[in-house]
Amino acid sequence: MKKALITGANKGIGFETAKQLLENGYFVFIGSRNYENGKLAVQKLNEVGFKNVEAIQLDVTDMTSILSAKQVIKSKTETLDVLINNAGINGGFPQTALEASAETFQKVMDTNLYGVIRVTQTFMDLLKKSNQPRIVNVSSSGCSLTLHCDPNWKYYNHKAALYPASKAAMNMYTINLAYELRDTAFKVNAVCPGFVATDFNGHRGTGTAEEGGKRIAKYAMIGNDDVTGKFISEEYNPETGETPW
Template identity: 50%
Template sequence: MKTVLITGANKGIGFETAKQLLTQGYFVYLGSRNENNGKEAEAQLKAAGLVNVALIKLDVTDINSINKAKALLENELPALDILINNAGIPGDQPQNISTCEMTNLREIFETNYFGVIQTTQQFLPLLRKAEAPSIINVSSEVGSLTMHTTPGRNTNWDNYHAYGSSKTALNTFTVMLANELSGTNFRVNSVTPGYTATDLNNFQGVKTVEQGAKAIVSLVNQPPPGTTGKFFKEDGEIPW
């Protein structure tokens, strides 16, 4: 049974991704910064008959929390097959880059960029032990520089400059890590769920969480050797 660790999995797209993967036979570790919220999510899944799930307390902004989670999994698993870096925050809006408060920008990057990197770094040794390890970074179209510079761009994105910048940086991390691990059995990719209705956007998204999670689940199920160093949405690749 393949094992998956999903950060920020107690709600929203992370929770739905866990649910869909559980129905497909994976064992899923629910990473949750808040232990009580994580326990509620775990109980909800088990009540639905999805028993191959376990809570793991994990705050991606806290290296001590990450190390404790790593030690726990190292004691339980011979290898970790898939890491889904899903935890993220939107920050306060509006956040036009010309006026965005630096405290807001730094807080967003702490979770969406630095948090992903330090979580990935700590779990790489356990991932290396898997036959076909995969790292999936949950990004956003708002991080696509090509889409920002295309005529007719979505001007509503101007309210999300700081968030979008963090996702652009995340995409850069994806490319650099994929390049560093080229020639190995690793796959490292970014994926966007699309504009999905979650508390991240006050449930204003046009897609359901069931629809948003499909892009992530599809990438998890990509047969080896698969693709690495790419940016995907539900219906295929999108530009950086």
């Protein structure tokens, strides 16, 4: 049975991604900053018939928490097949380049960029033991530099200084990570779940968390001949998913 770790999986897109993987026979570790919230998520999954799931206390901004989570997972399995870096914060609104403080930028980066780096590097040795290791960094088409420079893009006027900057930086990390792992069995991609309604955006999204979870899970389960080092948004590009950086 393949094993997957999803950060920030106690609700929203992370929770729905967990359901998708469970339906496909994976054992899923639900990473949750608040352990009690993680246990509640597991209880909900148990109530609908999913048993191969466990809550793990994991705060991506706290190295002690990450190392502790690794020890718990390592005590149960020597191999991790999937890492989904889903945990993220939006930084609050409004987000203007002239008024958002450097301290606020730092806080958002600490979760959305540095958190991804911390977790990925910490769990790399377990991932390397998998025959088909997969890393999905949850991104957003809203961090595309190309699209944000295109006045014809439908979200052109939806500018925000904090969150897109953090995800654009994470995308660059994804490119480098995929490049360094190019001659291995790893598949590493940045994937946008789409503009879906969750607590994260005040439920203003036009899609569902289930739809977003399916898009993320899809790239966690891709085959050996599938893409790596790509920026995917099936909402933006329904045919291939490939999105301009």
